[in-house]
Amino acid sequence: MDLLSVVPVAAVVIIVLAVGFSFVNGFHDAANVVATMISTRAFQPESALIIAALAEFVGPFIFGTAVARTIGQGIILPGDATVGVILAALLGAIVWGLITWYLGLPSSSSHALVGGMAGAVLAASGPAHLRFHGFAAVLVVLFTSPLIGLFAGYWCQKVLLLLSRGFTPRLNEVYKRLQVVSAVALALAHGTNDAQKSMGLIAMTLVSTGVMRVFAVPTWSIGVCALAMGLGTAIGGWRIIKTVGDRIYRLRPINGFAAQSASAVVIMSAAVFGGPVSTTHVVSSAIAGVGCAERVKSVRWNMAFDIALAWIVTIPVSAGLAGAAYYLLRIGFHVFRRS
Numbered sequence: 190m191d192l193l194s195v196v197p198v199a200a201v202v203i204i205v206l207a208v209g210f211s212f213v214n215g216f217h218d219a220a221n222v223v224a225t226m227i228s229t230r231a232f233q234p235e236s237a238l239i240i241a242a243l244a245e246f247v248g249p250f251i252f253g254t255a256v257a258r259t260i261g262q263g264i265i266l267p268g269d270a271t272v273g274v275i276l277a278a279l280l281g282a283i284v285w286g287l288i289t290w291y292l293g294l295p296s297s298s299s300h301a302l303v304g305g306m307a308g309a310v311l312a313a314s315g316p317a318h319l320r321f322h323g324f325a326a327v328l329v330v331l332f333t334s335p336l337i338g339l340f341a342g343y344w345c346q347k348v349l350l351l352l353s354r355g356f357t358p359r360l361n362e363v364y365k366r367l368q369v370v371s372a373v374a375l376a377l378a379h380g381t382n383d384a385q386k387s388m389g390l391i392a393m394t395l396v397s398t399g400v401m402r403v404f405a406v407p408t409w410s411i412g413v414c415a416l417a418m419g420l421g422t423a424i425g426g427w428r429i430i431k432t433v434g435d436r437i438y439r440l441r442p443i444n445g446f447a448a449q450s451a452s453a454v455v456i457m458s459a460a461v462f463g464g465p466v467s468t469t470h471v472v473s474s475a476i477a478g479v480g481c482a483e484r485v486k487s488v489r490w491n492m493a494f495d496i497a498l499a500w501i502v503t504i505p506v507s508a509g510l511a512g513a514a515y516y517l518l519r520i521g522f523h524v525f526r527r528s
Contacts, residue, residue, distance in 0.1 A: 199272040200398045204410075206279045207387040207394075211414040213286050214298040214383050215245065215421025222376045222422065222468075225445035225476070231365040232372075238423050240369075241376040246419035248380030249388070254406040255463035256382055260389030261396075261404055263323035264303065265310050270397045273518055274309045275390055281305035281511025289499060297467035300503035302386050303327055308508030312515040328504075330464040334455060335500065338471035341451035342478025349447050350482065364442035371449035376422075378456035379468045380415060386465060387414040439487070444479045451475045470500050 222245070223237040232240070265274065282301040289296035303324075310319050353360055391410045395401040440448070452468075452475045459466040480488035 199276065200394055200400070203272060203276050203279065203394045204391055206276065206283065207390045208413055208417045210279055210283055210286075210298075210302070210390075211384055211387040211417035212421040213283055213290075214386070215242075215418035216290070216424055222372065222379050222472075225440055225448050225472075226368045226372050229365065229368065229440050229442045229445040231368040231442060231445060237372065240372060241379075242419040242423040244373045244376030245380030245384065245422055246415045248377040249384050249411050249415045251377070252381040252457070252460060254385050254388060254411065256385035256460055256465050257389035257392060257406045258404070259323075259327065259463040259465055260302070260306075260386050261393040261406075262389075263327060264306050264320055265393075266318055266320055269310050269314050269318040270393045271313065272394065272397060273515060274306075274313050275394055275397065277309035277312070277511045277515035277518055278302065278305035279390065280514040281308055281507045281509075284510050284514075285503065285507040289503075296499040296503050297331070297469045298383060299386065299465050299467045300331055300500070301507040302390075303331065303465070304504035304507035305511035307504070308511035309515050311508070312512035327465060330459060331467055332500075334459060334464070334466040335470040335474040338452060338455050338474040339478040339481075341455055342448050342475030343482045344478075345451040345475075346444065346447040346479040346482035349443055353443065361442045364446045367446050368442065368449065371446050371453060374453035375449045375456070375472075378453045378460060380418060382456050382460040382466060383468055384411075384414045384418045385460070387417075440476070440479075444476075444483075447482075448472065448475045448479045451478070467500075 222241040223232075223234070226232045226237050227234050231237075279302075282298065282305040285296065285301045285305075286298055307319055307324060385406075388406045388410045391414070392401070392404055392406050395407070396404050449472075452472045455471050455475070456466055456468055477488050
């Protein structure tokens with residue numbers, strides 16, 4: 190008997206975990222939004238986190254829920270999105286997120302969730318029940334967006350350097366102030382893209398359990414998931430903030446403004462069209478691109494390599510964790526039923 194037979198309890202558990210995933214996402218990915226403006230001393234850490242948290246809460250209400258539909262309908266066939274599968278996918282993604290946070294490694298919550306969903310449905314039903322076309326499309330977006338971020342950061346920095354010729358070093362103060370705009374834009378983009386992933390899972394659960402007949406994102410889930418992400422960001426993942434802000438490239442105000450602006454454009458563009466991108470990897474690659482625009486040798490490529498390694502292994506590892514979680518849930522459920 191599948192976990193679906195205890196729908197009322199399981200559905201509540203999934204919604205709680207989905208909200209928890211949003212919190213972990215904000216906590217884990219806070220570095221991406223605030224690290225540059227903290228590193229350039231444009232803001233004090235507490236002020237930076239509060240600004241980011243508020244913008245991340247507002248983002249999903251302004252720019253829609255296209256990413257939630259991609260997550261909720263594009264990877265798993267509707268009939269296979271059982272409570273057990275969704276629960277296992279969330280557990281795999283959350284566990285990997287906590288592991289990489291502990292190690293101080295900027296990994297992708299998006300990659301982890303997509304990998305978790307694939308691993309859970311493969312364990313439950315086999316490869317025939319994975320929407321390969323939708324899954325492949327999501328993978329293309331996830332793996333190309335950091336490359337786009339790299340080029341966007343490079344050219345944004347090049348343009349700013351050209352525009353800044355002939356000015357005194359006092360121009361740094363201008364770029365510090367401009368980081369208010371770029372930081373808010375990046376936080377709005379992050380909230381719009383990342384908070385929607387939990388919304389998609391909640392909507393999928395409500396359809397799976399018969400609460401809703403057709404897929405739709407409830408307004409209350411937008412508010413709850415956005416709030417959870419904002420709270421997670423307000424607390425902040427300091428281990429990863431240090432990695433992103435200091436260990437890829439030593440940032441000056443002009444660099445911070447360039448990296449944030451480039452990242453915001455890439456992430457928001459993807460979110461509007463329903464593409465679930467990794468904020469972590471877009472921001473990290475944009476910082477590397479900014480560094481390349483000034484001096485390639487100054488980029489700390491060993492740290493960039495570690496981030497790229499996490500980029501590559503996150504999907505298979507989170508898929509394995511989710512698959513294992515599904516089997517453990519199924520065994521535990523059978524034991525519970527027999528008792």
